Amino acid sequence: MLGQLLFVIISAMAIWLFSRNVKKIRRNILLGKDIDRMDNPSERWKNMALVALGQSKMMKRPIAGFFHILIYVGFVIINIEVLEIIIDGIFGTHRVLSIAGGLYDFLIGSFEFLALGVLTACIIFLIRRNIIHIKRFSGTEMKGWPVSDANYILIAEILLMTAFLTMNAADYKLQTLGAEHYIKAGAFPISSSLASIMPANVISLEMIERACWWFHIVGIFAFLNYIPYSKHFHILLAFPNTWYANLKQKGKFTNMSSVTNEVKAMLDPSFSPPADAAPGRFGAKDVTDLTWVNLMNAYSCTECGRCTANCPANITGKLLSPRKIMMDTRDRLEEVGNNIDKHGKDYQDGKALLGDYITSEELWACTTCNACTEACPVNIDPLSIIVELRRYLVMEESNAPASINNMFGNIENNQAPWKYSPADRINWINN
Amino acid sequence: MAAGEEPELLFWVGCAGSFDERAQKITKAVATILNNVGIKFAILGTEESCTGDPAKRAGNEFLFQMMAMTNIEVLNAYNIKKIVTACPHCFNTLKNEYPELGGNYEVLHHSQLLQQLIDEGKLKIENGETFKGKKITYHDPCYLGRANGVYEAPRAVIEQLDAELTEMKRCKTNGLCCGAGGAQMFKEPEKGNKDINIERTEEALALKPDVIAVGCPFCMTMIRDGVKLAEKETEVQVLDIAEIAAKANGWS
Incomplete structure (x- = not known):
């Protein structure tokens, strides 16, 4: 009961804090001047589906693209599990969605593969950033916070996935031991191989399972509240950002x-001039x-x-x-x-x-x-x-720069960016 | 044109095409092709002014709009409907930025017109200088490629030749700028460790081409400078798409 109460308080605080920070970002964004980007909605939906949802531009760099999609798909799909965690947390149930039977086993089984995929991808990304030192991640602006930010995100995801798999391993062992409360539910293709390193007694297993459960969900809430301060906010804004992106030819600069x-x-x-012109x-x-x-x-x-x-x-x-x-x-x-x-x-x-x-x-x-x-x-x-x-x-x-001012002067006086007489414009015919 | 005739096509020569000695040859090649395929065209001559492109890219919207409105007045007075130009900067400005100021025309880059003529069978690549077996690489101008999505038309001209078209790694959407755009043509580069045109020319020269093809008078200047600096001008020609088409027909 105490656990349920604590869970509800933590969730409510996390969601409140997150929405407060998102509102602040929204307010900051709206400090910008207005621009009409509501035209051609069908094209905009298509763009969003292709570029944000479909990650079409990520595959231009296939290695990074592949592992990014792994994390992205893992992140989105494993969140179905969070739904169950929230229900279990509020009502004190355990694996409530297992009523779905075979489908549930399939889901939990695939989450495990995805979790392993995310874990692997994050380790590879850490190696790319910190050991191989891929050039793209360096530069004058990539000192201090931006470097730590990237590493924090990857480490957080590794910890969350590790907790998820450890939790499942303990749960699996508890299920095989027939522990009370731990109903037989789910399939554990990855974590079952960790069961051998788990302790054999029920009390320790329950402690590990509960600790990982709490770490996983509190970790997710903490990460949720880290996102608005981080470059990781792209996971949300990628969608509106591609929807509102410029649809016109790239060469067309705005008319003032x-x-x-x-x-x-x-x-x-x-x-x-019209009176309303500011x-x-x-x-x-x-x-x-x-x-x-x-x-x-x-x-x-x-x-x-x-x-x-x-x-x-x-x-x-x-x-x-x-x-x-x-x-x-x-x-x-x-x-x-x-x-x-x-x-x-x-x-x-x-x-x-x-x-x-x-x-x-x-x-x-x-x-x-x-x-x-x-x-x-x-x-x-x-x-x-x-x-x-x-x-x-x-x-x-x-x-x-002086040379640019010269060019302006030439255009103004000679109608060409160089200092030639307009009368000479047709000299090419005879040259 | 002052006589009140309305030509089917206006050839917008552009400032580089009018004044730059090397670019004048591109202008002549375009004019020669148009004459040979029997397209009646006009030029504005001394009534043509800078489109305002370098002013706009450099941030001088006033100067840009002054030039644009003056040009639009002239173009509309002659009832111009269709324009071809050999400069991607003029092309982009006329096509994308003039409509909002009252200038609505069908605007073509010369490579697009050449592609049309080839498709219609009006322009054949024959009887002239042979490019047979020669290795040609094509440098995408930013304001034709990324800015307007024209990648295939210039390549269509090269594909007519019995030549080998080899692509640089950075081509089409990934094409590397020659370094002239955004009014850079008219200033010294900012401090760095290399000039952009050198970086680009080195990439082209690494393919050991016989010809580096371009579609922009500014790219022409930049790449030629790069080739000269590498002391390769006797082995490698830098030619505009129009010059290639004209040469292949023995028109220049």
Whole structure:
């Protein structure tokens, strides 16, 4: 009875805390500017099904792709077991779903295979990160917390799966010993092989089984509450992130309608801009100047580094790393969010994404080649953030490299980016 | 065109195609092909201006929209319906970014037009310089490939030749940029340990090709510089898709 009460209290606290943190992230994301991404829903559902649910872009790197799918499928399916754990926890029952008979045996049996798969994949991922040192996982932004975060996630999953299998092993042995309360239910293709290393007396076995049961479920609740602080949040946001992703041609940059009004007024003095046109700021200086899709992108990033590994600037040793752009955006947004919580919503800390997090040297290294957006397995778009920050640098601060300013001057004066006379445009005919 | 005629096709030459000495040859190849297959086309000549692409990529939306609106005014005044261009940057801007500002045209990259002509049997690859047995690798321009999903049209032209098309590891959606896009063409690269065009050219040269084919005047500059730096310009030609088609027909 005490156990049931404790279970209900722990679950309620875990769920309350999690939903509070998710709400905070949602609020942070909605600090971004509005953008319409509701068009073409059928295409969007298809995109989500293919890219998030179907992991279509993960298989471009087959080794990582295969093991990732193993963890993903394991994670999703083993969660059916959590449902049973919750029912058992509340009502004090044991393996309540075993009423399903043969189906239950099949499920528990397949969970064991999946658990072993997840365990193996996590060990391989730890080796890839910490022993083989795959290049993709290094870089200036991959120091300290991002490195530990990745390892914590993998270790947590290994512990959870170990607890799950140990629990089953003890349960299996208790069942064979005919212990009271431990009804014959489930199939244990993996854990039954661990039974030989289990103690032979019922009391020790029960202690192991209960300890693992509690560790497994409390571990899951703890992990649930770790996710919002971690890059692991991608397991949830991958879905909306792919749904709301850009569907237009990658080469099409957004049109700034605020500029259209000014240019129209300049070219045609009789033009009067619509009254509802908000002047605002050109481009983005801080996270709140970006769109909410940009900000959701930042929370969806799991720092896998496929963008950076494909970035021509990064490959050739420049400072730019698209992954850093996303991580900086998230870090700054968290900072802005924390400021709101502490000091109220109008608080200014005098810092900004541009300058305090991302430098102009990074921005000017971008060739806008879209390798990063193509590489991202959840369709994050670092390029649009880079372009918004460039827009601010150029249109608000006139802070572009001298050669770029020359190019602007040439276009303005000669209608070409080079200093040639417009009259010479047809010289090619005779050359 | 000032005479009030409305041509079926406008050839948008672009700034590189107009002023860059090497790119002028690409322009000539396109014009030659159009003339030989009997397509009536026009150019805007001195009325053409920069599309505004480098300004937009560099973040100068004002300058971009000024250029775009001026160009759209000219294009609409001549009642232009269909445009072909040999520059993927012009192609992308005209096709994707002009419609919202009032410029709606059917826009083709020259490789797409060549593919159409080949499919219709109007353009054959014959009687000219033979590419038989030559090894050709094709470099995807970002603004044609990833930006607009055109991967097959330029390859269709190469496949007409009796040549061997070999792909670099980083091709099509994984293609590596030449280093010129996003207004990089007009500035020095940021600090790093290598220039992007060197990285890309090395990848192409490792295949020991006879020809590196390109579909963009900026890629042409970057890859040619890379080939020159590797001192391979006598062994390896850098040619645009249009130049290959024209040469194969003995038109240049």
